[in-house]
Amino acid sequence: MHIVICIKQVPDSAQIRVHPVTNTIMRQGVPTIINPYDLFALEEALKLRDVHGGEVTVLTMGPPMAEDSLRKALGYGADRAVLLTDRYFA
Numbered sequence: 001m002h003i004v005i006c007i008k009q010v011p012d013s014a015q016i017r018v019h020p021v022t023n024t025i026m027r028q029g030v031p032t033i034i035n036p037y038d039l040f041a042l043e044e045a046l047k048l049r050d051v052h053g054g055e056v057t058v059l060t061m062g063p064p065m066a067e068d069s070l071r072k073a074l075g076y077g078a079d080r081a082v083l084l085t086d087r088y089f090a
Contacts, residue, residue, distance in 0.1 A: 001054030003045040007038040
């Protein structure tokens with residue numbers, strides 16, 4: 001079995017700041033984390049792999065710094081990681 005989990009970096013909600021005029025999230029200076037729901041999916045995929053065998057791949061699309069999230073996912077036990085990045089994706 002080969003399970004692919006899509007993960008995304010999101011701003012750490014504990015440190016989000018909102019612009020007072022535009023009411024938009026000010027991302028500069030706010031650390032990113034793996035979306036917690038994506039971590040739940042990764043955890044379940046790892047459990048399935050442990051029971052049935054196979055491989056777990058994590059996939060994300062984003063800037064080169066998204067590699068940090070992929071490295072964390074590998075640390076949790078994913079077998080492979082794929083980063084799709086291109087300035088045209090922005």
